[in-house]
Structure formats: C-alpha cells, structure tokens
Amino acid sequence: MKTTPIPVLKRLPMYYDFLANYYQQGGETISCTQIADHLNLTSIQVRKDMAFTGIIGKPKVGYVVTELQQKIANFLGWNNINEAFLVGVGHLGNALLSFEGFSKLGFKIVAGFDADSSKIDSTVHGIKIMPISKFKNLAQRMKIHIGIITTPALVAQETADIMVDSGILAIWNFTDIPLKVPESVIVQQENLASSLSILSNRLSKNLKGNAHVA
Amino acid sequence: MKTTPIPVLKRLPMYYDFLANYYQQGGETISCTQIADHLNLTSIQVRKDMAFTGIIGKPKVGYVVTELQQKIANFLGWNNINEAFLVGVGHLGNALLSFEGFSKLGFKIVAGFDADSSKIDSTVHGIKIMPISKFKNLAQRMKIHIGIITTPALVAQETADIMVDSGILAIWNFTDIPLKVPESVIVQQENLASSLSILSNRLSKNLKGNAHVA
DNA sequence: TAGATTGTTAATCGATTAACAATC
DNA sequence: TAGATTGTTAATCGATTAACAATC
Numbered sequence: 001m002k003t004t005p006i007p008v009l010k011r012l013p014m015y016y017d018f019l020a021n022y023y024q025q026g027g028e029t030i031s032c033t034q035i036a037d038h039l040n041l042t043s044i045q046v047r048k049d050m051a052f053t054g055i056i057g058k059p060k061v062g063y064v065v066t067e068l069q070q071k072i073a074n075f076l077g078w079n080n081i082n083e084a085f086l087v088g089v090g091h092l093g094n095a096l097l098s099f100e101g102f103s104k105l106g107f108k109i110v111a112g113f114d115a116d117s118s119k120i121d122s123t124v125h126g127i128k129i130m131p132i133s134k135f136k137n138l139a140q141r142m143k144i145h146i147g148i149i150t151t152p153a154l155v156a157q158e159t160a161d162i163m164v165d166s167g168i169l170a171i172w173n174f175t176d177i178p179l180k181v182p183e184s185v186i187v188q189q190e191n192l193a194s195s196l197s198i199l200s201n202r203l204s205k206n207l208k209g210n211a212h213v214a
Numbered sequence: 215m216k217t218t219p220i221p222v223l224k225r226l227p228m229y230y231d232f233l234a235n236y237y238q239q240g241g242e243t244i245s246c247t248q249i250a251d252h253l254n255l256t257s258i259q260v261r262k263d264m265a266f267t268g269i270i271g272k273p274k275v276g277y278v279v280t281e282l283q284q285k286i287a288n289f290l291g292w293n294n295i296n297e298a299f300l301v302g303v304g305h306l307g308n309a310l311l312s313f314e315g316f317s318k319l320g321f322k323i324v325a326g327f328d329a330d331s332s333k334i335d336s337t338v339h340g341i342k343i344m345p346i347s348k349f350k351n352l353a354q355r356m357k358i359h360i361g362i363i364t365t366p367a368l369v370a371q372e373t374a375d376i377m378v379d380s381g382i383l384a385i386w387n388f389t390d391i392p393l394k395v396p397e398s399v400i401v402q403q404e405n406l407a408s409s410l411s412i413l414s415n416r417l418s419k420n421l422k423g424n425a426h427v428a
Numbered sequence: 429t430a431g432a433t434t435g436t437t438a439a440t441c442g443a444t445t446a447a448c449a450a451t452c
Numbered sequence: 453t454a455g456a457t458t459g460t461t462a463a464t465c466g467a468t469t470a471a472c473a474a475t476c
Binding site for chain 2: 003004006009010011012013014017018038039040076077082090091092094095098099101102105106107145146169170172176177178184186188190191192193194195196197198199200201202203204205206207
C-alpha cells in the first residue's frame, strides 16, 4: 500500500466539502475540471488525487457525486469514529469542544480536562470537564488514542507526558511547544505563527510589488 | 529577490520560539546541529533555512542567538506591526481575540465585528466589538489590510465580499468555505479538517502496522 | 462517429538531502 | 594545527504538471 502524500490528505476534505455542497444544489455527476475550477486547482491534480480514493470515473461524464463522497469519506476513515480527550479548557479548548464540524469528520471529543478546579464537573457543549488526575484511568478504560493539547505553553510538555503514559498514540498539539514524545507517538502540530508568517510574507511581497507599479 | 519557499516560512517561527527559550536558559551561541536536534530536523535543512534570513555564522561556533532572533524577526516582518479586523465573534473568534501570542509576531487584532447586536459595544480582551456596517469605513480610515473570518460558514463568502470591498488585501479564513476573491487578494486558509485527516491517516497506518507485529 | 474526459506514463519543477571546500 | 561547523554547489527525492492512449 503506497503511502498517501500529505498534500493529498489535506485536499481530500476540501473536495468532500465541495461535493456535499454541489450535491445539495442538485449535482449528480461532476468532472475533474469542474472541481478544479471551484477549488482553484488544476484538473490533472484533482484526477490524480481522486485516484487515491479508488474511485472509477466514466470518460466524458466524470464521477458520480455520491459515490465520490463515499469513497473519500471511506478513504479518510470518517466512518469509524475517532474519539479524543482534550486537555486545557481555555478559550481555544472551549472553541474546539464547541466545534460542530468534527462529527462530520468521524471525530469526537468525548471529555475535557483542566487543572482549574472551578471548571471541574461543568460541561461545555455537552462535554464533561474533569480533573487531569482522571485522565489515565479513563483513557485506558475508554480506549482513547487521541489527545488534544490546548493548555498554556508552560504545561504542554507535562500534559504530553501524561498522555503518553496513558497510552495515547496521537497528539494534536495546539501550543507552539515542540513536544518530546517517543517515536511511536504521532504529533500533529497546529501552528498559527506558521500560517501567519506565510500570510504576512505574501502580503508584504504584494505591497512591494504594487509600490513598483505605482 | 528569490521568493521564500512556504516550508521555510513555516519553520522560521519555530526556530524563533526555540531560540527565545534557549536564550532564556543562558545560551549565547548555537549551531545548526543543536537547533536541528531540538526540533527534529536535519542540520543541513536548518542551515539552508538560516541562509534565507541573511545571518552570517562563524564556523566551529555557530550563530549568535540574539542576532539570529533579530534576523528572523526582521525577515518575517515582525517589527512593523500588522493590524487586522476580525469578523465573527463566536467561540473561535473569541479565542483569537484573546490569544496572547500574536503581539510577539507583530500582529494585532484591533477590532471585532459581529452580526449579533447583543455583542455590539462589548469588549473581548480589551478589543471592541462593532457592527459589520462599520467595517468598510473603519478599515479605510485605519488603513487595515488584513481581515480574519471566523463567522459561520454560511456567511463566510458574504463577509469576504465586504472585506474585499473595504480594501482588505489579505484574508485569514478559518471557515472551510473556499472563498471567491479577486486574484489580487491573498487568502490564507486555515483548515482543521486537513490537519485531522493527516493525523487520523497516520494513526490508522500505525495501528495497522502494529496489528501485523502483534 | 466525434469529442470530451478518464487513467496512466513521462517530464518538469521545487524542496530536501548529500558532498565538500572554506574558515575560524 | 586539527577539527568542527559554516556556506554553497550537486544529487536525490517527491509532488506537480504535461502528454497521450483508452473509452464512453
């Protein structure tokens, strides 16, 4: 089984979203060119990406939208639900706990954890907040494999250690601390600073470009 | 001027964070190998990245930490402050308005906007929330060039249209709607679904791998 | 049938990695 | 001086783009 390139994994959910929308508006079949136009990609790239899902299209017609959606969802594993624990119920933790979009992605945050005792036993968006002391026991009992870190940077590593000790296999890290974990543990790093530096670099290049013209 | 590769722009803030930490712990100079070790990169890659900032190192010694920090900050434009408006003060909007880390990156959200009249004139983290009707006028008066969209998906495009009409040149989009904007307008797309699909793909591959072993 | 679109193989492009001379 | 580390040029690797035969 050839491993899927990361850029492909990033684009597949975008295709899915677009297709859902397109289908709602009555579209039954769709071609790579159409998809590419709407998402600002090239049709060749879309075709290549689709091949990963195993979909078979019809020349001159394209793909059956519902079938393509299913193939993508299946390929990304959105059918078997991934359950996760979140540690750090601050502003961002709150936002993630409240995010509606996860269910569609076969992803579910089943509990939140926080050091602040005033938050314990409250619920956010129907999800119970518990003390970190309960993390390990619950994670093992519920066979949770994914941990989300939205704590202050200062306790991020400490939190990761607890997660690893609790049998967590993948950590979604929203702090900017590069976590030290055993090689077998996956870390998916979310980084606003990285995105921002791309944005401001492009912006400043544009502004400079215009200055020349003006 | 050669354009900076996106992967480099993503890594530079990580170097900066690490250096800040390293300096605080008393480090005066540092080599590429050391940086690479701490961030799980190769030293060659670090060296190449550093070259973009224009830093000059000393063979056998490495780089002066403070100088390197300055070069990175300067290269990423963290000195001239980028001001932004945010539209959509929901959970995520709230989290961004409250995020402390932006100031370090020369980034500042100076106002929030929302359709919900009950939020108008309140402040979040000291930032005033205003009705969208004031967006254009204010953006032009304050010469704001960056807009952040954290609205519900349904009104994302509409919000983008208002931003474009108001002279916004770069949009940081946290909704999963692919925005239609003039070519001159930059869109930086933030996409949790993309990150999640990478994470779950890697996780399921790992689990399968272990199954074979077991 | 003619033409559009798929599936797939080949060419290009860009980023990472390797190699090595320069130098403190 | 000897050895570690930089700066830079060359080689590799992987993703995107191009080309084109197959086919509905």
